[in-house]
Amino acid sequence: MSIPSNPLPVNAKSRIESINDEVKDLHPVLGRLFRAMGYQAVEYTHGPTEQGADFVLTDFDQRLRVTKYIGVIAKTGKILGSTIDIENQIVQCASRRFIESGKKEIRISSIIVVTSKSISHNAERSIHEKYATQNVEFIDRDRLTELINDYVPEFWHDIPSDLGEYLTYIRVKNENNDRSLSISNNQNVEYIQQDIVRHDESFYNSKNRHIKNRREVVNLEEEIIENRFIFIEGNVGxxxxxxxxxxxxxxxxxxVYKEKNVIPIFLTFRELFDNYECDTEKVIDTVLKNVKRDLDISKKKVVIFIDGFDEKILDYDTRSEVLDKIRQSTEYGRIHIVMTSRYLFTSAATPNALKIATRYEISPLSMKQLIKYLEKLCESFNIHGRLLEDIKKSHLMRDIPRSPIAAIILAQLIQQTGQDLPSNLTELYAKYIELTLGRWDMQKGMRSQKEYEIVENILMEFATQSIDNEIQSITPTALRDLISNYCSSRQLGISEGEIYNLIKERGDIIVINESVGEVIFKHRSFAEFLYAKYKIRNQEYTVDNRAFNVYWSNIHFFSFGILKDAPIxxxxLYEIPTSDDSERFLKSLYISDYLMAAYQTPYDVISEGVELAAQIYGELYSDISDGKSPLLNNLPKMVVLYIFQLLFRNNYSYDYLKKALDSAGTNIAAKNPDFAAYSLFFLDTALVEENREGNFQMLMDACGTTVPIDLALAVRHETKDNKVTYEGVKKNNKRIQRILKDKSASTSLAKLYDIPMSKLVSGIKRR
Structure with missing residues (x-):
């Protein structure tokens, strides 16, 4: 996000020149302008104790890493021959002064003289000659007009001043956050436009055809206006x-405001929960307090953007209650909610509030999009030729998540090291964090290794506090205290101040914003990786049922990835008992991620995990089908079956797991539990995804003509458009075709598609 090039209104210069009252008219617009320009602090000092400066601006020089203070002298008259008044103020500006309500003593290092009228060349030259040792800049009407047009274009529009200032404030704050939290330091790389798709389930239907999953791409700006409660889900990064x-x-x-009459508010879910008790009216009253002084916002749409619904440890019931409370706030039409989260709820456990919400997903990048984005990144990082081709062909490209964060980290890692490609996502994070924390700074030799270890240990402490206590950020003072506590029991040979500066300098994974008093990881996944590494290094890592909770799941993923060889x-993990059917279902989903992360584990242990997952899927679906479990009993049987097979297929269709899928099928068929047919069906769907020639061979070999009717129907749906070569599938499909010709039987089977299982008195299991 950059400063837009706005066309200059016709009467812009004359409007600026018409400003004649310094205090009532010029000072307010200058305050808005300076805040929009991104100064760390803008302090209004006009008055009897101003010491020559109407404003004091605090500016942090990123290159020199020093803070500078700028005095602003504001005028509404022409600055021509006589400049005595201005000269007196320049002299006064040289005095030491206190800012921040007397808390801080500073000295002004440069001065800006600004007027809404003109400044003569002679006046500028005279002042520069008299005060040659001081840095004095001038802003006249023309330059002031351009700056206002670039930074606060709302000034030209008929918008109440408090609202205009709020829109400027939230835009500038948003841009600063975007800049500071960006992992890519190259601002020339364009934002990659990902597809936002409607969360529509595809199901088997009674018309004997398999509805393809239509991924409807939407325009999110338009959807926000049309829908009151929007819930957007996406994977890590x-x-x-x-x-x-x-x-x-x-x-x-x-x-956009003039066209849509929409006022935006942004906050994290943690802020909403901790500071506002999830009361959106409290949010509006607090955030828009000044706006409400001269504007009736009851007639405006207020869109509250809530980020990170998953970043709070809450049980299922509490999450459901919170969602319902938020949803209720949208019932009267004025408030619109847009909330983001990692994937929290499977179809088996969706709260009622989300069933009413409009749900969307951020689609993973297609392989084509990922490669195109990588090419742009590599071009900006001067990575060319064969190295880029090697990246495209590597196993890593098939294994890493197709997400922007993975592409950015990979490109920066290759650009800065030229080392071999990492083998998986965990190794990608490990190498990137080592790089950004200075482990491979060859110019410093062994000192670099020592500095790296100290910085990493302190950041692991911060990550642990952040995750365990659900703290998104700490203050710079708290970071200094953390450093002090770490150093107090160690002889490191490096001062606490040096360590603080090292962390500040190596800011690719962490942001230290001293002006707002905040220290924060640029992305939660960096904290999760460091947390996992800390626990494993200190032999504190334990496998428990938190592995089936979204707040902790990525930490367990990184933990297994760091271990690599993790049979114990x-x-x-396999032996952990689950508290209810929802957790049982989540266990079977998450196992696949952990198997892929711990890829150096003996393969018989990997196979055990796949077999366990297939058993859980089969047994749970059988329980739901027989009315033993309340999960999804408000849905028709064939809808539930579709959801189950889709999730198993998506989670277990990896080339690495092929042999495990086969052996799981053999073992389950030999044991022949009551749910064996369902487990074999799910295993077969994963193998179908891997283009195995004998589609549904395990199911057909084990059951033959005794395949449960719901599975027989599903096999026909799955193979209807394919060239079936396996005889068992051909016989199954012919059998279903014969049944469907019987009108009575066809009507009975339609109930499996249309009537919720809770209302289905007696379904047909076999025929």
Whole structure:
């Protein structure tokens, strides 16, 4: 997000020149302008104790890493021959002064003289000659007009001043956050436009055809206006926070406000929960307090963007209650909610509030999009030729998540090291964090290794506090305290101040914003990786049922990835009892991620995990079908079956797991439990995804003509458009075709598609 090039209104210069009252008219617009220009602090000092400066601006020089203070002298008259008044103020500006309500003593290092009229060349030259040792800049009417047009274009529009200032404030804050939280330091790389798709389920239907999953791409700006409650889900690093910042940037634009009458508010879910008790009216009253002084916002739409619904440890019932409370706030039409989250709820456990919400997903990048984005990144990082081709052909490209964060980290890693490609996502994070924390700074030799270890240890402490205590950020003072506590019991040979500066300098994974008093990881996944590494290094990692909770699941993923060879931990995972059917279902989903992460584990342990997952899927579906479990009993049987097979297929269709899928099928068929047919069906769907020639061979070999009717129907749906070569599938499909010709039987089977299982008195299981 950059400063837009706005066309200059016809009467812009004359409007600036018409400003004649310094205090009532010029000072307010200058305050808005300086805040929009991104100064760390803008302090209004006009008055009897101003010491020559109407404003004091605090500016942090990133290159020199020093803070500078600028005095502003504001005038509404022409500055021509006589400059005595201005000269007196320049002299006064040289005095030491206190800012921040007397808390801080500073000295002004440069001065800006600004007027709404003209400044003569002679006046500028005279002042520069008299005060040659001082840095004095001039802003006349023309330059002031251009700056206002670039930074606060809402000034030209008929918008109440408090609202205009709020829109400027939220836009600038949003841009600063976007800049500071960006992992790519190259601002020339364009934002990659990901597809936002409607969360529509595809199901088997009674018309004997398999509805394809239509991924309807939507225009999110339009959807926000049309829908009151929007819930957007995406994987780790898929760009959820970035997407919301783009939306805030859009809706804080003055032209958009004039057209749509929408006022945006942005906050995290943690802030909403901890500070406002999830009361959206409290949010509006607090955030828009000044706006409400001269504007009746009851007639305006207020869009509240809420980021990170998953970043709070809550049980299922509490999450459901919170969602319902938020949803209720949208019933009267004025408030619109847009909320993001990692994938929290399977179809088996969706709260009622989300069933009413409009749900969307951020689609993973297609392989074509990922490669195109990588090419742009590599071009900007001067990575060319064969190395880029090697990246495209590597196993890593097939294994890493197709997300912007993975592409950015990979490109920066290759650009800065030229080392071999990492083998998986965990190794990608490990190498990137080592790089950004300075482990491979060859110029410093052994000192670099020492500095790296100290910085990493402190950041692991911060990550642990952040995750365990659900703290998104700490203050710079708290970071200094953390450093002090770490150093107090160690002889490191490096001062606490040096360590603080090292962390500040190596800011690719962490942001230290001293002006707002905040230290924060640029992305939650960096904290999750460091947390996992800390626990494993200190032999504190334990496998428990938190592995089936979204708040902790990525930490367990990184933990298994760091271990790589984890037979003991995986078997402990398999043995963990689950508290209810929802957790049982989540266990079977998450196992696949952990198997892929711990890829150096003996393969017989991997096979045990796949077999366990297939058993859970089969047994749970059988329980739901027989009325033993309340999960999804408000849906028709064939809908539930479709959901189950889709999730198993998506989670277990990996080339690495092929042999495990086969052996799981053999073992389950030999044991022949009551749910064996269902487990074999799910295993077969994963193998179908891998283009195995004998589609549904395990199911057909084990059951033959005794295949349960719901599975027989599903096999026909799955193979209807394919060239079937396996005789068992051919016989199954012919059998179903014969049954469907019987009108009575066809009517009975239609109930499996149309009537919720809770209302289905007696379904047909076999025929």
């Amino acid at each position: 898929s760009g959820k926070s970035k997407l919301l910042r783009r939306m805030v940037d859009h809706f804080s634009n003055t032209e 931990q995986l078997r402990k």
